[in-house]
Amino acid sequence: MGNLTVLQAKNAKAGDKLGDGDGLRLDVDKNGNRSWVFRYTSPKTSKERYMGFGSADEVSLAEARDARDEARKMIRNNIDPIDARNAERAAAKLEATRSVTFKVYAEGFIAGREAGWKNDKHRQQWRNSLRDYAYPIIGHVAVADVDTAAVLKVLRPIWDVKKETARRVRGRIEVILNAGKAEELRTGENPALWRGHLDQVLARRKKSEVRHHPALPYEEVPEFWKSLAGEPSDAARMLRWVILTACRFNEAADIDPGAEVKGDLWTIPAIRMKGEREHKVPLTNLALAQLPFRPVSDVTLSNCIARHTNTIATTHGMRSTFRDWAGDCTAFPRDIAEMALAHAVSDETEAAYRRSTALAKRRALMEAWADYCSSAISR
Known part of the structure; x- marks a missing residue:
């Protein structure tokens, strides 16, 4: 007692x-x-x-x-x-996570993020690609139990026949599993990681398979800009923004200036980036002068291009125009130009270091690009 x-x-x-x-x-x-x-x-x-x-x-x-x-x-x-x-x-906590399947978590993840996606097509692509390719294989699997074998089972049937779709599905699975880890629903490395993981077992895309978009020769940019600068439409403002930031169409189409543009820096969320990594873009005064604009379709931008040049060119091709100019007409290092385009550079550790230290150099590059684009106006 x-x-x-x-x-x-x-x-x-x-x-x-x-x-x-x-x-x-x-x-x-x-x-x-x-x-x-x-x-x-x-x-x-x-x-x-x-x-x-x-x-x-x-x-x-x-x-x-x-x-x-x-x-x-x-x-x-x-x-x-x-x-x-x-x-x-x-053990009880782990058991509770077993009830959260990949499909349930993915649907919740999309629902929480889609409010920030202004492009309806982007929303639909996320849902449809996971519905058609991921859910039939891993939809019923607990987020904690999705492993490399499961991811490969999703990707292998489409990797060589639906290359772009497969690439996007892999990236979306990676983002979702990263979020699951952040919410403590899983531990360990991400089985959908590409660099240093899946790139060891899945074939890389050959350069010959990459589709090139018609680009405006950089020599024609100043006169093109001089004409474009006189158009006040949303299409023209958005196109000028795309050119001055060297961004992709969807990155500009879904922009939320209030949330993403702080001072003279534009932070594009990872969810909207091709490489599924946040990207920071230093903004020139000329770029900031284009805000705000009402996003328009890629077709509308193509029509806008056609109004100001007889050269066949596309919106995406403007990135190639910028890259050719940077390589041919400036002394900026190759990696700086590649980072401005949000392309992967060197190994992952060095890339992370460069992203944090090269912003000043990238800002100087974008200032030089803005000056070049508008050079015909002052002549």
């Missing part, structure tokens, strides 16, 4: 530490909150430990004694009761 009575436990005062025997005691803090504490020596480390059994308002004296007796039984069996409880909680 213990030393405490129910009445003594009920009437305990602030600051009391009332022992019940065999390591169990009732502690009362300065605010009068009563809690059960079990003091013992760990059979693993031989160190003194304190294990809480809960509030005395919720756990009775009898229940606290039962918990103590169970803990003492564990100690006799060379088990540390705190370690055992922690392991039990971890």
